[in-house]
Amino acid sequence: MFLSLALSAVAVSSAATLAVRADAGGTACTAIASTLGDAQVAVSPLDASYIDSRHDYWNARQSKYRPSCVVYPKSSQDVSVAIRAIRASGSRFAIKAGGHSPNNFFSSVDRGVLIDFKSMTGKSYDAATTLATYEPGSNWGQLYEFYQQYGRTVMGGRLSGVGTGLALGGGLSYLAPQYGMACDSFKDLEVVLPNGTITTASATSNPDLFFGLRGGGGNAFGIVTRYTVQSHLVGKFYAGTLIYVLDHAQKVLEATRDFIKYNTDPKASVLVTYETLTTPDLLLNLDEVIVVFIVYDGADPGAAFRNFTQIPRLIDTSMPNKTYKEVAEMPIPYTAEISRADNFFRIGAHRIEGNAYREVYDRYAAWADAHKGLYVYVSLNFYPVARSMTDASRARGGNVMQMPDGPWFWVNYILSTPPGMLPDLYDKVQASFRAMVEATPSATGLPLFLNEAAVDQRPLASFPTYRRLQQIKREYDADGFFTNKTGGWTFD
Ligand SMILES: Cc1cc2nc3c(=O)[nH]c(=O)nc-3n(C[C@H](O)[C@H](O)[C@H](O)COP(=O)(O)OP(=O)(O)OC[C@H]3O[C@@H](n4cnc5c(N)ncnc54)[C@H](O)[C@@H]3O)c2cc1C
Structure with missing residues (x-):
C-alpha cells in the first residue's frame, strides 16, 4: 500500500x-x-x-x-x-x-x-588595426574565405564546417605553432551575461570574464555575440593528404613521434589519424587506413615532412598554392560513414618521452579489432603541441590552460556508433571505449583539450587555473542559471 x-x-x-x-x-x-x-x-x-x-x-x-x-x-x-x-x-x-x-x-x-x-554572420576587417570582428554564426570556412581578400586570416579550426564555439574551447589549428590557440588572439568580446546584460570582455573590461572565455568553454560564463580578434597574415600553403595502408602503422607512428619531438619549424603542422571501419575489407584492407594531413605555411616545406614522405603512400595529394580555406577543406576519408552516426569524442594528453604514443595506438587497435560490428567507425588522432605553440600562447597572454612548454601531444579518440543502437548496448560500448582510453592515463600536469573531451572527463579540472575559473563562474553565473538550465562543463 x-x-x-x-x-x-x-x-x-x-x-x-x-x-x-x-x-x-x-x-x-x-x-x-x-x-x-x-x-x-x-x-x-x-x-x-x-x-x-x-x-x-x-x-x-x-x-x-x-x-x-x-x-x-x-x-x-x-x-x-x-x-x-x-x-x-x-x-x-x-x-x-x-x-x-x-x-x-x-x-x-x-x-x-x-x-x-x-x-548572426556579420564580419568585418579594420586595416588600420589589423583586427577582425565577426559574429558567432559563420563556420571557419566562411570566415577564412572572407578574410582571404585582405590577405589575412583568423585563428579557428582545421576543418571548414566547424563553428565558432571552437574558439571558446581553445581552438587548435594548423597555424597554432605560429600564433597559439584561437582564444590567444581574442582582443574584445561582446557578451550577453546570464542575467541578460550586454557587456564587453577584454584585458581592461571585465578582465576576469575575458580570462575565463580564453579557453574555458562556451555557455559557462555568458554568450559571446561578437568576437574581435587579432588577424594574421596568410598566403598560400603547401598541403595535402597522405594515405597509408595499415602495414605502415608502426612506421607512421614513429614518424609522428619524431615530428612531435624534433620539428622546430613553426610553419609545419601535421594531423595524424588512424581510422577504422567496422567491417573487414578482405580484398584491399581499406577498412583501416592511416591519414596524415600535412600543412606548411609557405610554398616549400623543405625537409619538414620527410619522415612521413619516406614511407610508401597509397595516395599523396600534397601540392603548393592552396588557400587557407582549401586547406580546411582537404577531403577526409569515411565522412559518409559518420555523417549521420552517433559520434563521440574522448581525449588524452601525453608526453612524448616514454612509450605513451605507442600504448595509445596499441590499445586503440586492439579495441577496434575486438569490437568489430559494434561501431560504424573509430579513429585515433594525434595532435602535436609544439614548443613554439606554447611559447606563442604565452607571448599573447596565455589562456586558461596555461599550456606547459611543448613538445607534448593530445590524442583524440572518435567512436561512431550506428544510430538507433539499443540503449543498453550503446552504454556498454561507450563504457568499454572509455575503459580503453583510460587504460593509458593522461600525464599529470598536462591540460585535457576541452574541445574534444567527453563531459565526464572534466577537462576544466585539469587546468592549473581551475580555482580561478570556479570563482569567475560564481561571479558571472551567480544564481546558477546556466548551470541549471543548459548543458555544459562542470565547475564543482
Ligand atoms: C569534425 C570536427 C572537427 C573538429 N576540428 C577541430 C579543430 O580543428 N580544432 C579544435 O579546436 N576543435 C575541433 N573540433 C572540436 C570543436 O572545437 C568542438 O566540438 C566545438 O565545441 C565546436 O564548436 P561549434 O560551434 O561547432 O559547436 P556547438 O556545439 O554549437 O558549440 C560548442 C559549445 O559552445 C557553446 N557556444 C557556441 N557558441 C557560443 C557562443 N557564441 N557563446 C557561448 N557559448 C557558445 C555551445 O553552447 C556548446 O556548448 C572539431 C570537432 C569536430 C566534430
Missing part, C-alpha cells in the same frame, strides 16, 4: 515536472516571439528552419531532442531578450553555433529554447 502510494506520488510529481517544463519552454517561446516577431522564432517541428536546426549536429544523437522552439537572433539585443524571457519562464535552453559538440545538451535542448546563431 505504502509502496503504491509512493510510486503514484512519483508518477504525479514527474508528470507535473514534465508539464511545467513543457509549459516553461512554450511560455518562453511565446514571450520571445512577441518581442522579436514570429519570423525569428520557429515553433513548428515541420518548419524547414526548425528541421534544419534540429538535425544539423555532428553527433546525430542530439537530433532526437525536440526544442519547444528555435530562436534566430540577429543581434546581441535579441539574445538578451531571449535570455531574459527564458529566465522569467524557468525554461531550459541551449546555445548553438556550429553544432559540433558531441556532448548531450551542450548545444541541444529537449523542450526548451534553442538559440541558433545562424542569422
Whole structure:
C-alpha cells in the first residue's frame, strides 16, 4: 500500500515536472516571439528552419531532442531578450553555433529554447588595426574565405564546417605553432551575461570574464555575440593528404613521434589519424587506413615532412598554392560513414618521452579489432603541441590552460556508433571505449583539450587555473542559471 502510494506520488510529481517544463519552454517561446516577431522564432517541428536546426549536429544523437522552439537572433539585443524571457519562464535552453559538440545538451535542448546563431554572420576587417570582428554564426570556412581578400586570416579550426564555439574551447589549428590557440588572439568580446546584460570582455573590461572565455568553454560564463580578434597574415600553403595502408602503422607512428619531438619549424603542422571501419575489407584492407594531413605555411616545406614522405603512400595529394580555406577543406576519408552516426569524442594528453604514443595506438587497435560490428567507425588522432605553440600562447597572454612548454601531444579518440543502437548496448560500448582510453592515463600536469573531451572527463579540472575559473563562474553565473538550465562543463 505504502509502496503504491509512493510510486503514484512519483508518477504525479514527474508528470507535473514534465508539464511545467513543457509549459516553461512554450511560455518562453511565446514571450520571445512577441518581442522579436514570429519570423525569428520557429515553433513548428515541420518548419524547414526548425528541421534544419534540429538535425544539423555532428553527433546525430542530439537530433532526437525536440526544442519547444528555435530562436534566430540577429543581434546581441535579441539574445538578451531571449535570455531574459527564458529566465522569467524557468525554461531550459541551449546555445548553438556550429553544432559540433558531441556532448548531450551542450548545444541541444529537449523542450526548451534553442538559440541558433545562424542569422548572426556579420564580419568585418579594420586595416588600420589589423583586427577582425565577426559574429558567432559563420563556420571557419566562411570566415577564412572572407578574410582571404585582405590577405589575412583568423585563428579557428582545421576543418571548414566547424563553428565558432571552437574558439571558446581553445581552438587548435594548423597555424597554432605560429600564433597559439584561437582564444590567444581574442582582443574584445561582446557578451550577453546570464542575467541578460550586454557587456564587453577584454584585458581592461571585465578582465576576469575575458580570462575565463580564453579557453574555458562556451555557455559557462555568458554568450559571446561578437568576437574581435587579432588577424594574421596568410598566403598560400603547401598541403595535402597522405594515405597509408595499415602495414605502415608502426612506421607512421614513429614518424609522428619524431615530428612531435624534433620539428622546430613553426610553419609545419601535421594531423595524424588512424581510422577504422567496422567491417573487414578482405580484398584491399581499406577498412583501416592511416591519414596524415600535412600543412606548411609557405610554398616549400623543405625537409619538414620527410619522415612521413619516406614511407610508401597509397595516395599523396600534397601540392603548393592552396588557400587557407582549401586547406580546411582537404577531403577526409569515411565522412559518409559518420555523417549521420552517433559520434563521440574522448581525449588524452601525453608526453612524448616514454612509450605513451605507442600504448595509445596499441590499445586503440586492439579495441577496434575486438569490437568489430559494434561501431560504424573509430579513429585515433594525434595532435602535436609544439614548443613554439606554447611559447606563442604565452607571448599573447596565455589562456586558461596555461599550456606547459611543448613538445607534448593530445590524442583524440572518435567512436561512431550506428544510430538507433539499443540503449543498453550503446552504454556498454561507450563504457568499454572509455575503459580503453583510460587504460593509458593522461600525464599529470598536462591540460585535457576541452574541445574534444567527453563531459565526464572534466577537462576544466585539469587546468592549473581551475580555482580561478570556479570563482569567475560564481561571479558571472551567480544564481546558477546556466548551470541549471543548459548543458555544459562542470565547475564543482
Ligand atoms: C569534425 C570536427 C572537427 C573538429 N576540428 C577541430 C579543430 O580543428 N580544432 C579544435 O579546436 N576543435 C575541433 N573540433 C572540436 C570543436 O572545437 C568542438 O566540438 C566545438 O565545441 C565546436 O564548436 P561549434 O560551434 O561547432 O559547436 P556547438 O556545439 O554549437 O558549440 C560548442 C559549445 O559552445 C557553446 N557556444 C557556441 N557558441 C557560443 C557562443 N557564441 N557563446 C557561448 N557559448 C557558445 C555551445 O553552447 C556548446 O556548448 C572539431 C570537432 C569536430 C566534430
